[in-house]
Amino acid sequence: QLIHCIGKMTLPTPPIAVLRSTRATRLGFEEPWNWDIARGALQGVGRNFAYIEVPDLLNGTADQFPVIIDDGTVLLTDEEIEGIQRYVRRGGTFVAQHHTGRHSSSQADSWPLARAWGLKVTPKWMTDESVHRWPLAKMTFSADQDLLPSLRGQAIEGSGVCVDYLAHEHSGGIGLTGSAASATPVAKWDDGSMAIAQVRAGRGRFILLGTPFYLRMKDVAGVWVNDERRNAWLDEFLGALGVPRDSWAQGVW
Numbered sequence: 001q002l003i004h005c006i007g008k009m010t011l012p013t014p015p016i017a018v019l020r021s022t023r024a025t026r027l028g029f030e031e032p033w034n035w036d037i038a039r040g041a042l043q044g045v046g047r048n049f050a051y052i053e054v055p056d057l058l059n060g061t062a063d064q065f066p067v068i069i070d071d072g073t074v075l076l077t078d079e080e081i082e083g084i085q086r087y088v089r090r091g092g093t094f095v096a097q098h099h100t101g102r103h104s105s106s107q108a109d110s111w112p113l114a115r116a117w118g119l120k121v122t123p124k125w126m127t128d129e130s131v132h133r134w135p136l137a138k139m140t141f142s143a144d145q146d147l148l149p150s151l152r153g154q155a156i157e158g159s160g161v162c163v164d165y166l167a168h169e170h171s172g173g174i175g176l177t178g179s180a181a182s183a184t185p186v187a188k189w190d191d192g193s194m195a196i197a198q199v200r201a202g203r204g205r206f207i208l209l210g211t212p213f214y215l216r217m218k219d220v221a222g223v224w225v226n227d228e229r230r231n232a233w234l235d236e237f238l239g240a241l242g243v244p245r246d247s248w249a250q251g252v253w
Contacts, residue, residue: 013050013064013065014047014048014049014050014065014246015065015066015067015242015243016042016047016048016049016050016065016066016067016068016069016238016243017049017050017051017052017056017062017065017067017068017069018036018037018038018042018049018050018051018052018068018069018070018071019052019053019054019057019068019069019070019071019073020032020036020038020051020052020053020071020072020073021053021054021072021073021075022053023054023075024072024073024074024075027075029072029074029075030072030170031071031072031073031074031097031099032071032072032073033072033164034072034162034164034170035071035072035097035099035160035162035170035212035215036071036072036224037069037071037215037224037234038051038071039222039223039224040217040223040224040225040226041215041217041224041226041231041234044225044226044231044234045231045234045235045238045245046235046245046246046247046248046249047238047243047245047246048246050065052065052068054073054076054080057080057083057084057087058079058080058083062083062087062092063087063090063092065092066091066092066093066241066242066243067092067093067095067238067241067242067243068087068092068093068094068095069095070094070095070096070097070100071097072097072099072100073100073101074099074100074101074102074103075101075102075103075104075105076100076101076103076104076112076113077104077105078104078112081101081112081113081116084113084206085116085201085206087204088199088201088202088204088205088206089201089202089203089204090202090203090204091202091203091204092204093204093205093206093207093241093242094204094205094206094207095207095209095241096113096206096207096208096209097209097212098160098172098173098174098209098210098211098212099172100113100208101113101114113208114176114208117178117182117183117197117199117201117206117208118178118179118182118183118199119176119177119178119182119183119194119197119199119208120176120177120178121174121175121176122174122175122176122177122193123172123173123174123175124137124173124174124175124189124193124210124211136157136158136159137157137158137159137173137189137190137211138155138156138157138158138189138190139155139156139158139187139188139189139195139196139210139211139213140153140154140155140187140188140190141153141154141155141156141186141187142184142185142186142187142188145185145186145187145198146240147186147196147198147207147237147240147241148186148233148236148237148240149236149240150236151187151233156213158173158187158189158195158210158211158213159171159172159173159211159213160172160209160211160212160213160214160215160216161215161216161217162215162216162217162218162219162224163217163218163219164219165219165222171211172211173189173195173210173211174210174211175189175191175193175194175195175210176193176194176195176197176208176210177193177194178194178197182199183197183198183199184197184198184199184200185197185198186198186207187210187213189210193210194210195209195210195211195213196208196209196210196213197210213230213233214226214230214231214233214234214237215227215230215234216229216230217230
């Protein structure tokens with residue numbers, strides 16, 4: 001009753017939604033667990049969030065969130081891809097990972113989501129290794145891109161890495177190609193393919209990450225703790241998407 005009296009029955013809607021597919025986990029895919037930035041990485045850069053499910057892309061629920069970041073929806077139907085496209089055209093920003101929409105409901109490794117945006121996917125094998133034996137590959141950011149202003153014209157070790165509670169390391173990368181009319185490169189791999197592609201449609205934009213470059217995180221007691229430098233890139237990336245910090249406190253979980 002006290003909560004009701006002071007008018008705090010409903011929390012403000014956060015500007016970020018994390019798309020987490022229980023269908024993917026039910027089918028045995030590990031990606032939703034391994035790349036869920038809502039398990040600590042977002043809190044580490046002071047952002048609040050809400051989880052949404054795949055059906056929310058179809059019923060209009062997703063439209064209330066300016067930014068949606070996928071964590072591991074490796075399988076998407078044609079109807080769900082159309083839902084993502086509608087969301088973008090209406091003004092939303094959808095951030096897809098290197099595995100988002102990799103499979104259709106009838107064919108593995110067909111990359112229907114990228115194809116719907118005029119992009120072709122080529123899996124990328126990364127051969128360099130750091131002192132921690134994480135696979136690395138260089139990506140160079142465009143001089144005129146606005147998603148990471150501090151990295152304009154610079155090259156970084158691009159591959160995203162997560163280390164799960166069993167100390168197993170996970171990474172991955174894809175190269176993207178497409179016409180200039182369909183996508184603009186935010187960053188490129190050494191072979192000239194796009195490492196980050198951005199597609200403008202309607203009032204919104206679709207961003208496909210060839211690798212989650214802003215993550216080098218480890219499961220510590222159930223919380224994904226991100227590398228400090230990568231955290232700064234994640235913070236800057238979210239700021240460029242129009243998502244300000246909710247908090248500057250450290251260690252909030």
